[in-house]
Amino acid sequence: MDLTLNVNGRPREFTAEPNELLVERLRDGLGLTGTKVGCDTGQCGSCVVRLDGRSAKSCLVLTVAAAGSEVTTIEGVATPGGELTGLQEALRQEHGTQCGFCTPGMVMALGELVENTADGDAPTEPEIREWLTGNLCRCTGYHGVVRGVQRACASARAAAPGTDAVCDAMADAVTAASGQEG
Ligand code: FES
Ligand code: FES
16 A cells, blocks of 8 residues: 655655554664564553654554654654753653663653643653553663653743743652652
8 A cells, every 4th residue: 555654754655565563664664763662562662653743652553544644753853963852851861761672662652741741730750650651661660760751841831831830849849859769
């Protein structure tokens, strides 16, 4: 089937078999190997991309089902010049970057959470951990990741008007969390 995907802002045209998975197209067809395959059964979250803005496990999506969609992979998150997003920078500062298998999927999934927080209630720590249930890591703790999300959410809300008090509280929470075991 001939189809087009808009990947990282660029239209890509190709022919796909009906049973081809989106993660196969991204990695093998388009060479975007930043998206990882940890389980291939929808459990680990290492294959998460943004599909029309929503985070999605690309091992569970048929390429043909994504036809015409906007796909963002980890390669399309930072600017071409390498400038990190607020979330990426916050994860770096809070030592929330883990291995190359789980981190890309976490960044993609958490990007949706952080973007949503700019105009809504800041997520609580349990809500952040709940959001992370689709992204597995059994090597390290999630503490640095949670702190990074809190820092990124505080920054996102600081950019929104009328949220100073909330942001102060978030910043205090980040500072307090930074003093705990990572
Ligand atoms: S590879 Fe898709 S969820 Fe694990
Ligand atoms: S799977 Fe990436 S650090 Fe554990």
